[in-house]
Amino acid sequence: MPTSFFPDFSLILIGYLVCRFTPLNRPVWTQVEQLVYFFLFFSAAVSVDSEKPAGHRCGQSSGGRRLGGIALAYSVPHWPGFKGIGAASLALGLMATGAGMQLGALNHAKLLGVALLTIKHLLMALLALGLTQLFGLNPVQTTILLMFSALPTKSSCYVLAARMGYDGAYVAALVTLSTLLGMLSLPLALGVLRSRPAA
Template identity: 45%
Template sequence: MNFAQLLFPDFSLILIGYLLCRFTALDRKVWEPIESLVYYFLFPVLLFQSIVKSPLDLGATSSLMAAGFTLGLLGIGLSYSLPHWPWLGKRLDVRLHAASAQIGFRFNSFIALALADKVAGPQGLQLIAVIIGVCVPLFNVGAVWPMARHAQKHFVGELLRNPLIIGTASGLVANLLGFQIPVWLEPTVSRIGQASLALGLMAAGAGMQLGSLHAAKTLGVAVLAVKHLGMPLMALGLSRLFQLDATQTTVLLMFSAVPTASSCYVLAARMGYNGPYVAGLVTLSTLLGMVSLPFAIGVLNAL
């Protein structure tokens, strides 16, 4: 499987956004309202659609659900623990860590959905939908909590107003109730989802300042190591612990190694944090996915 070819479209959109913002009249004044459109409307619709369109078989996938949820908890815990490490903690900016910790455990659902079909066929799509349904609420809570705390905002209020959580929760409820998007509405919803991917990645590029990564290189290395090394290794251990079958193991390993979510930048920027730094980490994570995906699916899956 050519992972570089699969990831290139996402990375190229980030690069296009960066070039448009820096070298054309489409500067930050144009991209700021686009960020709001993506965050408050396009991404929530995409999350709802992604969860609703694949029915969840809770009985047959309970072990995978438990493994995915546990992996999420471990990833969040490891990302949060970085400031408390003896040598590392002294070199981390607490506020910057609050914004970038989400890089260590969140995932690009678009890449995950695209890969699942290639790695495990139709069953892979169903299994990744289960993991998305379980982990998206957990990861959004994990992403919002430290930023709300350091920004001295009310945590519960931030969660209740978070459009990504609203989109995910409503999608889960609709899925469990057997709701299906009407056939006549599917093309419109699908196009909204496609627009969210393109505009979200381009907005991340428009807000990117690669030079800002030099201000906190140690933090960047730490959170990216959690994402692209720690998560796949923990996924391998959990696949053994929960006795997952071969297909479930492959999907879990793939899920653990995909690049981080492009919406990390949007969330950080909307909550008043250093969006350009987070956008730079998203870019590096997309590149590192070309290494971590073959490592997880090829090397670890063969153990």
């Protein structure tokens, strides 16, 4: 279990090394980021719909378009070539994160980085554990909630930050550290679960 995120971290490391020590340097990865950006948001764009006032005579049409958009979005994974595109987007996103990472980027705002990682990998897990007690979730539901609370930050956060003009190098460093911490936080969360007496 501690190594479950090792493939993700390996892709980040590969992207970092390839960008700095091969001819596939920064300009190449800028194009990769654009490619990943548009693929990541393709399915979301399919389901975009404009809001209509309640009771408007176009309400039925709007509802039909909304349902159609949802159906189209769910159908995207079944389009020819898209199982492969999703996997490629994930891998390329992780490699692009490594390519965009600068080791000293977290020095720009150390306290913010520590706070964000603490929230993501400690406080969210504790909150999830408290919610399982509050709502009396069964073991399967508890396991799912704790697993999701301990997952690392997605590489899409870096792609978004880089494409929208924010501090991509800082976000890349956060994603990398979050991936490393995920190797600890997920087993820890599940260990807490296993230590609880069965209901």
